[in-house]
Amino acid sequence: xxxxxxxxxxxxxxxxxxxxxxxxxxxxxxxxxxxxxxxxxxxxxxxxxxxxxxxxxxxxxxxxxxxxxxxxxxxxxxxxxxxxxxxxxxxxxxxxxxxxxxxxxxxxxxxxxxxxxxxxxxxxxxxxxxxxxxxxxxxxxxxxxxxxxxxxxxxxxxxxxxxxxxxxxxxxxxxxxxxxxxxxxxxxxxxxxxxxxxxxxxxxxxxxxx
Numbered sequence: 615x616x617x618x619x620x621x622x623x624x625x626x627x628x629x630x631x632x633x634x635x636x637x638x639x640x641x642x643x644x645x646x647x648x649x650x651x652x653x654x655x656x657x658x659x660x661x662x663x664x665x666x667x668x669x670x671x672x673x674x675x676x677x678x679x680x681x682x683x684x685x686x687x688x689x690x691x692x693x694x695x696x697x698x699x700x701x702x703x704x705x706x707x708x709x710x711x712x713x714x715x716x717x718x719x720x721x722x723x724x725x726x727x728x729x730x731x732x733x734x735x736x737x738x739x740x741x742x743x744x745x746x747x748x749x750x751x752x753x754x755x756x757x758x759x760x761x762x763x764x765x766x767x768x769x770x771x772x773x774x775x776x777x778x779x780x781x782x783x784x785x786x787x788x789x790x791x792x793x794x795x796x797x798x799x800x801x802x803x804x805x806x807x808x809x810x811x812x813x814x815x816x817x818x819x820x821x822x823x824x
Contacts, residue, residue: 640715648718662712669712673705677750684757684798699754706747755779756794760786 642650651660676698682688683695714720726740763786766777 643715644720660716662715666709666712666716669705669709673702673709673750676702676705680753684753684795696754696757699750699757703747703750703754706743706750710743753798756798759783759794760791 653660679691680695680698680702682691714723717723726737727744730741731737759780762776763780763783766773766780767784
C-alpha cells in the first residue's frame with residue numbers, strides 16, 4: 615500500500631472519529647439542553663453562531679458566483695455555475711442547522727413560522743431565508759432540467775426516479791436550452807431588482823419591494 619493511500623485512510627479515520635464525537639455532542643445537547651454549553655447571559659452565543667454566519671456568507675458568495683454565467687454569460691464559469699447553486703443551497707441548510715442548535719427548545723423551531731411577531735427581525739429573517747432557499751432550489755432545477763430529461767429517457771431506477779421531475783417534457787433542442795437560460799436570467803434579474811441584502815450584526819437580511 616502506498617504511503618499516500620495510508621494517509622488518505624488515516625485522514626478518513628480521523629474524520630469518522632470527529633463525526634462520531636460531534637454526533638455524541640449533539641445528542642448530549644438535545645437531551646440535556648443548553649446547560650451543557652456553559653453559555654451565560656454574559657456569553658449568550660456559542661461557536662455555532664459563528665459557523666452560521668460563515669455558511670450564510672458562503673451561500674451568498676456561491677449564489678453571486680453562479681450569476682457570472684447565468685446572468686452575465688461568462689463562459690469560463692459555466693462548469694461551476696450549477697455547483698455554485700448547489701453549494702448555496704447546502705450552505706443555507708447547514709446554517710439553519712447551526713441556528714437550530716442554538717435554540718433552547720429545538721423541537722419548537724416551527725413556532726417561528728406559525729406564530730409571527732411582525733415586530734421581530736428574527737421572524738422576518740426566518741421567512742426571507744425560507745424564500746431564499748426556495749428561489750435557489752427553483753433556479754437549480756431549471757439549470758439542470760436538460761440533464762434530468764436525458765436521465766428520464768434512459769432505463770433503470772434512475773430514470774424512474776427522476777421522470778416525475780421533468781413533468782413529461784422531452785424537449786432537448788437548443789431552443790429549449792436557450793429558453794431555460796433566458797428564464798433563469800430574467801428570474802434572477804427580477805429577483806435582484808426587487809430584493810437587496812443588508813448586513814446587521816454579522817447576519818444577512820433581505821428586504822423585498824412589492
